[in-house]
Amino acid sequence: MKPILFALPGNEAMGAELCRLRGWEAGDWEVRSFPDGETHIRYLSEVAGREVILVCSLDRPNARVVPLYLAAGVARELGARRIGLVVPYLAYMRQDARFHSGEGVTARHFAGLLGRAGDWLVTVDPHLHRIHRLDEIYGIPSRVVAAAPAIAAWVVEHVGQPLLIGPDEESEQWVAQVAAAADCPYTVLRKVRRGDRDVSVSAPELAGWRERTPVLVDDIASTARTLIAAVGRLREAGMPPPVCVAVHPLFVGEAYAELLAAGVAEVACTDTIAHRCSRIGMAAAIGDAADALSACCDGVGI
Template identity: 50%
Template sequence: MKVFLALPGNERLARWLAVQTGGAFCGLRTRRFPDGETYVRLGRAVLGDEVYAVCTLAHPDRRTLRLLLAAGAARDAGARRVVLVAPYLAYMRQDRAFAEGEAISARHFARLLSHAFEGLVTVDPHLHRIRALGEIFDIPARALHAAPLLADWVRVNVERPLLIGPDVESRQWVEAVAHRAAAPFAVLTKVRRADRQVEIELPALATFSGRQPVLIDDIISSGTTMIQAARMLRAAGVGRPVCLAVHGLFAQDSFERLSALAATVVTTDSVPHPSNGISIARMLADGLSGI
């Protein structure tokens, strides 16, 4: 039997996956000991079962240890195999050492998860120089893509959209969304000077007069890129953009700052947040087959 083990905060998605796949739901009892160490206990027996640990990995430093302990508990309890379902996969940005002595976090985090699980399913990991998850994971790892879901949302909710990508690297991804949404697209030029310092140049948009700008990115973290792009679009007279992303992390007050500039801000529910407006649950259920 498939058993969906919900890490705290992931109960809704785990229950949905259990219902859609004919599996069972398993909660996790967890607490802190007085010395700060973590206690976990599975909410049901899993002997002989396939256990799917459902855990989005936003804010990974406070979630990963509990996840690893839960995976170990499932294996100790006789699970046939343990697979990680991580709608958002952390630590993919640092994929090379830019200075002497830096940890290549993507590779180290992948090794850690590969040791704890027999498989991985995630959504749109933030890959740059790593072309596929198989380059860093030692287990079957499947990356699902939410572009069709974003395109379908645009088709239903935005009249005369103009899709806008934040940088040259986003061109292929934004073009795919635009093609499915039957909409034109443009790409901004971005130069990142530091984590919170980004310079953006707008392309010529006069030929797209009368269209609703839709800024699209895979991740909104600090929000710097989208905030600056939204501000520039308004200054250029293009109007308030719809801001759309797969993963909404929204560090500090970035959501409030972006919302003040945008017509609306919408993300998938890969990371629970008030901006969630696109469900990835069915895509995840379909993506589990064959892992």
Template identity: 55%
Template sequence: MSHVVLAYPGNERLADALSAHLGSEIAPLEFRHFPDGEIYLRVKSRVAGKVAIVACGLDRPNDKVVGLYLLASTLRDLGVKRILLAVPYLGYMRQDQSFHEGEGVSARYFSRFLSSFVDGMVTVDPHLHRIHDLGQIYTVPSQVVAAAPAMSAWIAGHVEAPVLIGPDSESEQWVSQVAAGAKCPFVVLEKQRRGDHEVEVSLPDIDKLQGKTPVLVDDIISTARTMIAATEHVVRGGLSRPLCVGVHAIFAGSAYEDLLGSGAAQVITCNTIPHPTNSIDVYPGLAEGVRALL
């Protein structure tokens, strides 16, 4: 077989899905820590001459990048043909420019680092803002998988009379795609952020949404401040408790519990970051993205 899949610890479900979709064998990996925290790893399969597909989400990236680099370096020494990274969530995309004197642009630095030891990568809906395309900072081929089709299908199949609500004006193009796929209307909140943890929102024409099921949609749920503010606004407006749907389930600190406590009827996410809310499967799309790079 010309390609094998390796699961970075914690990514076994993704590796199994890639193996099933691509017809690839899984190369067993022994991974443990020495008493001082240093990493020991061993690839327990012959991989010389093959394409190595490494499954590794990069949420909480600081805990993973050293091990990922050591794994890639080991694979090189073992003679793999290429290394492809299946990374459902791509970290270090937030700081995409220097906002204050003395700041660095970590998105660019991290892209150089990853590009130095992989030959291609596939990810789901990276946080693109001032950087409009991964090719602007990554020097290896990349495939971006859109979560919108899977989200649309889930909403259409599970929600009665949905109306999608986007968190801010920047989300309009993305939310409109999900709404089009689900064949339902959408509106966009007007948002004003007052710091890292404070957000004020308003929903225009809230009376027009009566009788529908509000579905709040966002790409990344981190502190959940935006979703919490939107949920509280929707409930105050007399609408039914909203369903909150996100792509990437970061849920920093008590964000998940806080979101449920704000009045959300249910929280649903894609399986880019393992979490109990994962109900929308984007692994088939990731597998097809990998296939395009093989």
């Protein structure tokens, strides 16, 4: 029997596209909040004996995690055979080490929470730094979907003569993958961060690249301070207005408007988070990974 999918609020477009591409059943349910803010989950479709797939991107995670956790728990209580978590943006990967006394490695605690909710997990390009693989902290089977092929295809189709640029050293892993897939050159800027909103960047010599269109590529656009600083540095170097591409468009507060005001040609991000700039579809790759992981859990192809 094919899986039945339920999309948490805000994830309806991704859920519908996954069902269209994979032929999964779109489940019917009610998700609402009581007056005191508690979440109420009611499944209207039968889930007993079914593989239930829950789709929930975890931007603004503190408001989204409890509904996701309860949705998984209720489905299991009602007899679901297995619960898969499709989490296009996976939160709580930032605190992957103890940086100061009194802190904890919250990435591990969060992984324990999601691991108790689901039986498998699919996500897109989590912020892996000191933790190198999800299975270092997640005890359930997981798959990481790379956004680089989809981003590269978009760049090839929409940008003439691109020069891919990483706004900081950490972005090089994504920029290098996109550049290889798009068959174009890349370089990386150097970042100095003095606070969450105080960032400066330095650039290598760019005079030889002025005939190309700069394409800034980053994994997460949150406050957008790094991208904004990079845009300013490129304009100072005489480069044309850059195209900005991010895997996960968080854009906290006025960050998106501030990035546009910095003088960019265009902003294009994947649809791991629903946003007006989400133009690069990830559903096909996510669906492939989810089907493969589900088959492995059934013992097929192991």
